[in-house]
Amino acid sequence: QVQLAESGGGLVQAGGSLRLSCAASRSLFSIPSIGWYRQAPGKQRELVATISSGGITNVADSVKGRFTITRDNAQNTVYLQMNSLKPEDTAVYYCNADFGPKQVRGQGTLVTVSS
Numbered sequence: 104q105v106q107l108a109e110s111g112g113g114l115v116q117a118g119g120s121l122r123l124s125c126a127a128s129r130s131l132f133s134i135p136s137i138g139w140y141r142q143a144p145g146k147q148r149e150l151v152a153t154i155s156s157g158g159i160t161n162v163a164d165s166v167k168g169r170f171t172i173t174r175d176n177a178q179n180t181v182y183l184q185m186n187s188l189k190p191e192d193t194a195v196y197y198c199n200a201d202f203g204p205k206q207v208r209g210q211g212t213l214v215t216v217s218s
Contacts, residue, residue, distance in 0.1 A: 112212030125198030
């Protein structure tokens with residue numbers, strides 16, 4: 104089992120930036136894939152970006168070029184750098200550890216982008 108703790112959400116104006124952090128309770132090398140999903144009010148959860156234990160990234164087209172996922176293995180922490188934020192990026196962002204048949208999700212952090 105792993106515990107995930109997200110931080111870094113908040114209120115930002117359109118065009119601004121935020122960095123989300125996800126601290127894992129175990130080595131990132133033991134997690135096949137870890138990343139970020141988001142869910143806006145009234146919408147389905149969607150993938151934002153993931154990074155594998157080998158460092159391979161997958162970024163949604165809707166945020167490509169604006170969001171970057173990185174990892175600090177020494178700190179067991181994954182980051183989501185979000186630039187050029189848009190009002191449609193407003194959502195609860197969840198860190199998710201993917202073990203294949205089992206998924207572990209954090210409590211989420213709210214990002215609100217004002218126009």
